Amino acid sequence: NAGVTQTxxxxxxxxxxxxxxxxxxxxxxxxxxxxxxxxxxxxxxxxYSASExxxxxxxxxxxxxxxxxxxREFSLRLESAAPSQTxxxxxxxxxxxxxxxxxxxxxxxxTRLTVV
Amino acid sequence: xxxxxQNSGPLSVPEGAIASLNCTYSDRGSQSFFWYRQYSxxxxxxxxxxxxxxxxxxxRFTAQLNKASQYVSLLIRxxxxxxxxxxxxxxxxxxxxxxxxxxxxxxxxVKP
Numbered sequence: 604n605a606g607v608t609q610t611x612x613x614x615x616x617x618x619x620x621x622x623x624x625x626x627x628x629x630x631x632x633x634x635x636x637x638x639x640x641x642x643x644x645x646x647x648x649x650x651y652s653a654s655e656x657x658x659x660x661x662x663x664x665x666x667x668x669x670x671x672x673x674x675r676e677f678s679l680r681l682e683s684a685a686p687s688q689t690x691x692x693x694x695x696x697x698x699x700x701x702x703x704x705x706x707x708x709x710x711x712x713x714t715r716l717t718v719v
Numbered sequence: 720x721x722x723x724x725q726n727s728g729p730l731s732v733p734e735g736a737i738a739s740l741n742c743t744y745s746d747r748g749s750q751s752f753f754w755y756r757q758y759s760x761x762x763x764x765x766x767x768x769x770x771x772x773x774x775x776x777x778x779r780f781t782a783q784l785n786k787a788s789q790y791v792s793l794l795i796r797x798x799x800x801x802x803x804x805x806x807x808x809x810x811x812x813x814x815x816x817x818x819x820x821x822x823x824x825x826x827x828x829v830k831p
Contacts, residue, residue, distance in 0.1 A: 711762065
């Protein structure tokens with residue numbers, strides 16, 4: 604049982620280059636998320652998808668685009684990378700719960716991205 | 720104002736002591752509250768969830784929720800060096816739309 608799988612684990616980009624971070628989950632979860640984590644900043648939500656076919660902006664969406672390709676896959680694209688996007692990126696998924704009943708979010712291993 | 724706030728620490732406690740971690744949130748409609756633990760270089764993992772006012776205990780961990788004060792805390796009894804990690808508070812809204820918001824995390828150091 605793989606859980607949440609992110610690729611790649613490490614990436615170095617030059618300013619202005621583009622790339623797509625891939626995420627797939629095998630738990631049949633409806634909700635998927637992309638976060639970035641910078642020192643002292645915790646996890647900041649970039650985009651999330653409550654179900655297949657829907658995406659919404661989180662706290663820090665500028666400079667990113669997402670695609671919920673199907674129920675399993677949720678990708679994050681940097682169209683023109685900037686040094687400020689150097690960070691650790693985490694993908695996560697969770698079941699869609701009932702009102703007042705949240706459910707556990709499961710995280711991928713993270714992608715360490717450096718933009719030079 | 721950030722939606723979920725934590726003191727970034729570090730919080731240093733001696734082995735065997737009680738560690739108290741605190742979190743406040745701004746959205747009164749928040750319904751579900753979580754504590755995640757993250758070791759350096761690793762992914763976050765869930766340790767506690769709480770949905771109703773009051774206390775919830777699980778082994779050495781107790782989560783406390785006060786919705787009127789918009790406050791959630793985590794107590795770790797008999798702290799061990801292996802508890803040294805960053806603890807992240809997370810909150811999701813009333814409609815559970817998938818918008819799971821994290822605080823900045825509190826670093827806990829348990830000294831032998």
